Amino acid sequence: MDASLDFSVLKNQDTWKAFIIGIVLFCIIGFASLSLFGMSSSIYGVSDDIETVPDFIAPTMNRTGIDDSHPLDNGSLQLSNLRGNVVILDFMAVDCANCHYVQEHIETNLEYWRGLDGDYPVVVVSVATWYSLESFEQINETFGDSNSDKFMDWIVVNGGTETIILENGSRGDMAEYYSAQLIPLALVIDHEGYVIAKENTGLPLDRWKSFDNAVEKANEGDAEDLRFGIEKTDRSTYGVFIIGLFLGFLVYFSPCAFPVLPSYITYTLSLGMREEELRNNGKIVGSFPGPFAIGGYAALGQLTFFAVVGIIIFGLSEMFNLSGYLHKIAIAIAVLLIILGALMLLGWTSHLLSKVQKIIDNYQTNEDSDDVFTPRRNMYLWGIGYSAASVDCTAAAVFPFIGWLAVVGRTEFIFGLVGLMISVSFLMIAVTALVSFGRQAMIGYLRSSTGLIKAIGSWMMIFAGLGLYLYLTEPEMISMLVY
Template sequence: MEKRNRILAFVIVALILVGIIGLFLVIEFTSKEGKAAPDFTLTDTYGNRIKLSEQRGKVVLLDFMAIYCQPCKEEMGELKEVYKRYNESEFILISISVDRNDLGKLEGYKKENADNWTFCVDETGSVSSSYGITSIPRLFVIDKNGIIQFDHTGTIDSSILISEIEKARNTTSSSENEQDMSSNSNIILFSMTFAIGMMSFFSPCNFPMLPSYITYYLSRDENNSECENCKKSENKEDKKEQKLKRAGLRGAAFGSVTALGFFAVFLALGIPISLASTEIMNYLPWLTIVVGVSLIIVGSLMLADVNLSISVPVKAPMKKSALSFFIFGLGYALASTGCVLPLFIMVTMMALSSGGFAVALIVFLVYATGMGLVMVIVSVLVATSKELIIDKLQKFMPHVKKISAIILIAAGLFMVLERYIPSAW
């Protein structure tokens, strides 16, 4: 049975990879008109930082070129005519060299063949990748709202470019809508992160540790089961109610201490990633695809019931104290990364792309809160319902695994195809 599952999983993964490659080939050779222009930050020949999203309110003409490209050199004459026609307050022309030559050579090329518009070098190739550049010259006219209105490969007459720029100039600005979209985007990101954090609690890598936590808690609970008010009360119902209330509060308290371990782990993982956001963003398009494909593969294998657990061997500590619950929380969160690290990376990259360090930091806290909330709930249930919760959780686990697999595949597909989905910068 296990061998058949592995063969099935291999076939599923192979079909998915072939489908993704085929989809890429189709998409890369189709026009990007009507889609959001991917944002980027480059340095021009004067050392100035050029960020595409900061050009909002202007029409942008992007020219992907190279010094060695003869058609690109021929196109410079047409671009001169376009550049002279428009005021810099409403239009910007950016030529981006794809051959990663140094800025000094590009400045010399600019003086010889062009005019005083902006020239940059795509040193990492990430910008060319995000725009799907397979041949040059490639020109994009982007309207004031960041939407690609015209996409052309090869040389083109200046009159056609001017006509397309005029169309882009006539599009209306929608800054308030853009702010609403940005706000809604963050709400969606935080909601998704919270849900992923909750789901991570039940991942196959760390869920096997839960029974030991429950057993450990119950043994501790039995040693502290009586309370002074319960002893004083003569009414059996009052005793039962007081005992249940005390048990619930104690469960919430120790569940919260355990959850603090989650916060410590995910902040320790997330903060270094956030601080390195500039370097990460340079390779974000490729990292997104790699992580997305990894999620699809992992989800497919989980759906085929192939065991992928890469757990951290952490047991509930014998010493019964609040510190021991915190340490268990550290181990539980670390164990979860064996299965859900790609998802954590996904929400991290989405946060960095959306709002940088500040949004990423909030995402880490939201992720840990989602996972921690489940731990608090489970701890309260354990405190009030004893061993019954173990059987319920074990019966629920197969369903959680299937749901997790579907979410992984969906998240992976979203990451792979996200840059082709129209959205604001």
């Protein structure tokens, strides 16, 4: 491998043509994935049976002048005591990047909401939802400390498995009764206890318009026509299987994944377009995998990542707590994507990163520098990378769901996981196959545009890394760019 970077590619017209095409593709694919996520999440956990929300009593951080601004019982808040107010109920977690976008929206609008002159004051209550993974001490340190950059100047409570108050006097799990397996989840509850708005992302495509309008209408007491029900999560075998299928879809198109999805699709599009040339050069041995096989290897990589992280969280939870590290892992993946994209664009070589490059070359082959090109292994690694890059949003849905299944029962646990794995695998295979079939239809053009396609793939990987990094670290900038 040549030890120098080839900066001459930056003078090539095709490189900058690829840059423009990459931006367009990135925006189109990213917008499409966010649209699919928005449409799907809007119907999750919603019921046509319009009933008041389940009452709960949960411990607050008991901060003077903040949590005790409304009546508490030994430091705990009962939701029904807030009747007569408009309540914004925000289900969140420390290690949920998308949740912090919801927090930013609340911070931006809090004083305005508090200043509304309608008959029903607005109260915000954030609920720590990863109570099986994140301790209340972590919640307090992150959101309760005024020196923290994530400080919440409103009521914060900790959810739990026995916080819901049932009619017969027994208790229930908060995530189950509010269908809060997928966070963030922000609800607007009117003064009589009915839900009138719901949002499952921190960057809704309507720029929070419907949510904010619901708050204002509820403040005026004019939101009865917006009411809908919240459906309790079904504990039956069939119910958890369907939930698993649904969550798999949301995970695949989640906001954390959308920066990576365009890069993945572009790589898939370029994979195999030089099959004939590589075979003539002796760099492919045996048959080249078909579209479904390629998708299957990518899906297997994705499932491998889920399995490893699941084992760490639930199998080694006593020795190692992954909560708190997921965000850092996602940032590291984002940086790695930028580096890999730049290396691809400049010829896959670097003095500074030679050691890193050797490690990469040991696992992922490149058709220009390796004796044998291994598309199966490459797609398997892409599947792992796709899941790792979107781990913040993936964790927000998958890990609480798995934790809840562990409590529900062994049979339900198995069926829920099967549903999740089927959904994620099907989508990975389907998207890969569709893109691959499209490649076959354009094979003549692709073969004549090898340099352009590879440059587009490189730029898309860089965009994926930059987009993911900014999404995870600069919510204010992303909000400004989006809105």
